[in-house]
Amino acid sequence: MKNNSNYLNVMLETASAEFGSALEMLAACKTSVKDTFAFGYFEHSKDEYNHTKTFLSILSKAARMMPADIARKYRFNSISLFSKGYLSKNGYLIETMKLKDFIAYVYTNELLAKESFEGILKLVKNNYEDTNAIKNIMNDELRHHGFAKEHFLKYYPKLQPWQLKYYKAKETAKNRFRRIYDFNLKLLGKLLNPLYILLGYFGVQIISLINTSNLSRTGRNLMDLKSNSIL
Amino acid sequence: MYLGISCYNHESAAALIDNNGNLINYYREESLSRVKSDKSFPKRSIKKIFEENSLNTENIRSICFYEKPLSAFLIPLKTALKHIPKSLDLISNQFRNFDKSSLSCYLDISRSFPGLENKILYVDHHLSHTLTALVYSQKKNNLCSLVVDGFGDRSTTSISFVNSPYEINELWSCDYPVSLGLFYSAITDFLGFQVNEGEFKVMGLASYGNSNSKISKKVSKLLYWDDKYKKIQLNMDFFDYHVSLENSFSPKLKSLIGEPRNPFLPLKLNDKNFQHYADIAAGAQEAIINILLNLFEYSYQITGSRNFLFSGGVAMNSASIEKIAKLPFIDEIIIPPSPGDAGSAIGAAYYSFLKCNKNFSSKIVLPKLFPSIYSYNNQKKLTKKIISRNFEKISDRMDESYKKVGELISSGEVIGISVGNSETGPRALGNRSLICDGSNHDAVNFLNTSIKNRSPFRPTAPCMQLNIAKKYYELQPALMQAYKSMGATCRCKNGTNSNSFPTSHVDKTARIQIVEKDTILNDLLEILKKYDIEILANSSLNLSGDPTCFDLIDGLMVCARSPLRYILTDFGLFKSKY
Known part of the structure; x- marks a missing residue:
């Protein structure tokens, strides 16, 4: 059961990551300065949407074999992309990064994604159809990486090959730190949970002292309520 | 100018009302972020409103938040307190995430739009719903407002x-x-x-259920109207949404009606469990209808008004409205096109206006059904290569494009439309729609299943001109305004073949749209007369799980990801090569 849950989790998280990428590329398409760039981002976004569909379909096939109580936890919900960190509350990457850094980000992350899919390939090795679908996705990722590289070299010709390597090393390190940070956050969450619960318990005791019965507005003209009051 | 915003709980949105009290711009955040049901602070929407109307924070006289943040924070906590220790996780989560609740509204405004934080007003949540509905009503006094939603800042129904x-x-x-x-x-x-x-799926599924079945009765008995104390009673032993982070129903509900459905299993009409789940849905729908009938009756008793404003998320339950409208004391029910929380940004903006203008002008015009301003010029340039590589131009003159669309529809094609400003609410009314011949079973089926991948038990809505609606459906005079925005279902007329239309539901109802003059759908229906097509099937231009398209790029993306072949745009008709 634990293995199955891990499998579902990998598929859900990968689908979420791909969906996040699709939205990032769509945002890049909409803010492009040239129609040729917009075309590239559009096609990239379309591919990422299709990858999401593939992973959700693999997830769905596995989750329907599970008891409903467990399967319910693996429903895909696009709003959770914010809390899972696949999208930032501050905006899309294209809105917060310089264009050069954004392209570098795509260049390195597509390669890293391809590498991570090799791990997923091992998980689905017994299923011919899923294996093929993931191999196709890996090819797409390599193609996206190639486009980003081409773009990079065309528009930033002064960049040396070592600089591309530097970008990759930087992103790899960032990804590792992200994973460590995520792990620590979860660990801290577990360790500190009793404290949070205790704080919540005392917090709510204080709140219980606040009399909310006067919040009842029956018989009152709602337009006369104070408009600067948050209560 | 006056702004209204809604966020943090359900879909977020921002609305702009001008100095004369007219709604001039409105965006749902999900349209711009492309994240379905996006509830984050509507930064993009406000920014877009500023851009499209050449405004800055100084031009805004006040900005109104759609609920009282502290009440919204305190009331669920006080309720959870009564259920300690079961509710401790929920309580600690509320405290840990207070920065994602309405309490952070002030900070978010001051961070994103410095200067606006000094102009914030807070309106009672149900009042913002009432005002949203009031904006859409010709009549501005002697009205009864019924607000029914999940939870506002203190009550759930008023x-x-x-x-x-x-x-x-x-x-x-x-x-x-x-x-x-x-x-x-x-x-x-x-x-x-x-x-x-x-929730829309449950409503569609309910029509297949038997509300007299044993299981259905068990569900409907959980929620009832207590006529003696004039109260809604809900047996909370079966629900956990007020005490648990993860479960909305309790184990007791499982012992009452069986195991919950695995969300990944397809729900098909002939599956062995289909009837069981349909009966559960029918029980819930029956309970809602019964309570609403009692609420309208009680509202009439205490207000004496025959004209109703109906808003809140439950007002989107279009299948219940038809029965309510038959109550003998009802003259009119106004349901705004977006009755849920996203729409309440309009009410909040209207509150700002009313608070700053003590002399109300009766000259305020009713808002348009397409208030989200969209300028396509930039998109035309941006999509040049996407279109030249992957689309074939059929026509770039609009009159010719419309004629061509008529021909294509008559030959059984489905057409995507992304023209002009977009709709207020969750229902596509023609500017961001997928349409086809409403009497062609194959075309409707292609639209529903191949393009949209919708559940087979959810029908597509039909749209038509008023005279055609009168010919095929039993229209309720009280709901004439709601029909313009697909706000209510109506019954197919006996003696006509409307029962057999692919847009009619199994219970012989349809969620019709009566098109207004000077709209794209009306123009197309005029053209389609020569092909004897009176009704169009109309669904939103999006794919399952995505928000309705906002701009042309979103529309082209639907073509790229689905078998949709044609798209009508502001600058012509195109055929997809994908």
Whole structure:
């Protein structure tokens, strides 16, 4: 059961990551300065949407074999992309990064994604159809990486090959730190949970002292309520 | 200028009202972020409003938030307190995430739009719903407002009497956690659908159920109207949404009606469990209808008004409205095109206006159905290569494009439309739509299943001109305004073949749209007369799980990801090569 849950989790998280990428590329398409760039981002976004569909379909096939109580936890919900960190509350990457850094980000992350899919390939090795679908996705990722590289070299010709390597090393390190940070956050969450619960318990005791019965507005003209009051 | 915003709980949105009290711009955040049901602070929407109307923070006289943040924070906590230790996780989560709740509204405004934080007003949540509905009503006084939603900032259901826009007296309310909206959402969750998205599916599924079945009765008995105390009663032993982070229903509900549905299993009409789940949905729908009938009756008793404003998320339950409208004391029910929380940004903006203008002008015009301003010029340049590589131009003159669309529809094609400004609410009314011949079973089936991948038990809505609607459907005079925005279903007329239209539901109803003059759909229906096509099937231009398209790029993306072949745009008709 634990293995199955891990499998579902990998598929859900990968689908979420791909969906996040699709939205990032769509945002890049909409803010492009040239129609040729917009075309590239559009096609990239379309591919990422299709990858999401593939992973959700693999997830769905596995989750329907599970008891409903467990399967319910693996429903895909696009709003959770914010809390899972696949999208930032501050905006899309294209809105917060310089264009050069954004392209570098795509260049390195597509390669890293391809590498991570090799791990997923091992998980689905017994299923011919899923294996093929993931191999196709890996090819797409390599193609996206190639486009980003081409773009990079065309528009930033002064960049040396070592600089591309530097970008990759930087992103790899960032990804590792992200994973460590995520792990620590979860660990801290577990360790500190009793404290949070205790704080919540005392917090709510204080709140219980606040009399909310006067919040009842029956018989009152709602337009006369104070408009600067948050209560 | 006056801004209104809604966020943090359900879909977020921003609305702009001008100095004369007219709604001039409105965006749902999900349209711009492309994240379905996006509830984050509507930064993009406000920014877009500023851009499209050449405004800055100095031009805004006040900005109104759609609820009282502290009440919205305190009331669920006080309820959870009664259920310690079971509710401790929920309580600690509320405290840990206070920065994602309405309490952070002030900070978010000051961070994103410095200067605006000094102009914030806070309106009672149900009042913002009432005002949203009032904006869409010709009549501005002697009205009864019924607000029914999941949870506002204190109550879940309320009845108010609107003496004038400046005097709205609340006469009755129902306190959290007893909630029609949360009851329906818990059943939605039980049936394996996504909460806040799947409620439409439950409504569609309910028509296949037998409300007299044993299981259905068990569900409908959980929620009832107590006539003696004039209260809604909900047996909370079966629900956990007020005490648990993860479960909206309790284990007791499982022992009452069986195991919840696995959300990943397809729900097909002939499956062995289909009837069981349909009966559960029918029970929930029956309970909602019964309570609403009682609420309208009680509202009439205490206000004496025959004209109703109906808003809140539950007002989107279009299948219940038809029965309500038959009550003998009802002259009119106004349901805004976006009756849920996203739409309440309009009410909040209107509150700002009313608070700053003590002399109400009766000259305020009713808002348009397409208030989200969209300028396509930039998109035309941006999509040049996408279109030249992957689309074939059929025509770039609009009159010729319309004629061509008529021909294509008559030959059984489905057409995507992305023209002009976009709609207010969740229902596509023609500017961001997928349309086809409403009498062609194959075309409707292609639209529903191949393009949209919708559940087979959810019908597509038909749209038509008024005279055609009168010919095929039993229209309720009280709902004429609601029909313009697909706000209510109606019954197929006996003696006509409307029952057999692919847009009619199994219970012989249809969620019709009566098109207004000077709209794209009306123009197309005029052209289609020569092909004897009177009705179009109309669904939103999006794919399952995505928000309705906002701009041309979104529309082209639907073509790229689905078998949709044709798209009508502001600069012509195109055929997809994908």
